[in-house]
Amino acid sequence: MSTTAPLRPRKAQIDRTATALFRARGFAATSMRELATALGLEAGSLYSHIKSKEEILHRVCFGLAESFFAGFAAATLDATAPVATQLRQAIEAHVRVLTSDSAASAVFLHEWRHLSEPARGEFLALRDRYEAAFRELIAKGVAAGELHTPDTAFAALTLLASLNWLPAWYRPEGKLAPDEIAHRLAEQLLSGLRHDG
């Protein structure tokens, strides 16, 4: 776990505002002038706080990756617990990250491709490792007879896909609280739609 130094308040504010714009309009279509205006600054002034537009994207993407790994690690700390329990906790942890900052999550999910190399490759490697962690947990569950699927990799991809759609429709002021959402997602993914399946 690489530890990240806390950002100066102004820099954190730039990241937050940029994240909202990147989410709404996409990284490439967001100009530094728009960002500056949203912050009440001139464009050139941004560069006394940051080095480049991509630096912001880098911080958002890798910061979220760190949050996801931390959540998964906490959820699976007790390796002797039933795998279904660990999986449910991992799902809840993932949903908690997605809902606690859905703008940053959307950027993490969709804008990473605008990272230039080598950051882009490093990011994809992290994402692969995270998917692998879910895959291995599911495989463990199948081996223990707790879970059932014809294809572990397939199951992991589908599970994460269902979760990662959340930032597209989640609204903090909506009627479902994050924990309730996590619970329903876990239930539906574990039990399926079929009656008395």
Place this chain on the structure above:
Amino acid sequence: MSTTAPLRPRKAQIDRTATALFRARGFAATSMRELATALGLEAGSLYSHIKSKEEILHRVCFGLAESFFAGFAAATLDATAPVATQLRQAIEAHVRVLTSDSAASAVFLHEWRHLSEPARGEFLALRDRYEAAFRELIAKGVAAGELHTPDTAFAALTLLASLNWLPAWYRPEGKLAPDEIAHRLAEQLLSGLRHDG
């Protein structure tokens, strides 16, 4: 169902090449000069075939929408069939569209936000109608006692999310054929992961 006139070959080629670029780099980050180069033309020459960059995006997004609706309509033609069967066929139809042109599907899923109004609003209305069709089918299944879920809207969103992740990893040369993918997705979504659930 609005009928679309067939495109002249050159225009169709421009759309295909642009779609691949939009998918790989995003709409905003793809320049008309890149597109022209990929086609072996000069940038200005593109405009004897198309009116604007956005016109291409418009055609791709609305063309895919038409394909999705046509697939759903065919899958649910026989309204007296068991709802589980209709749902399975709708899933298969959706997957068939996604796999038959995964580049256009990825653009449909992620680049529509670069449409300007009123096209953007029209697109979102179509997407909502499509989600509603799945939601109503699931609701019908719950009413008939064939399906089970605490929240129909939630179930529809999760189902489509799982399917729509496909273009992110599907490769035509991969080991799973589209029909096999559709079958496994339907099976997993209907039955869930839990053993003897």
Place this chain on the structure above:
DNA sequence: CCTACCGATCGGTAGG
């Protein structure tokens, strides 16, 4: 389909 070009806007910098 090309050549030559337009005005607008881009990310970023120098100097204060």
Place this chain on the structure above:
DNA sequence: CCTACCGATCGGTAGG
């Protein structure tokens, strides 16, 4: 944090 500016590149057009 601002003013003033850089070179590069953008989508698109005129005229042939």
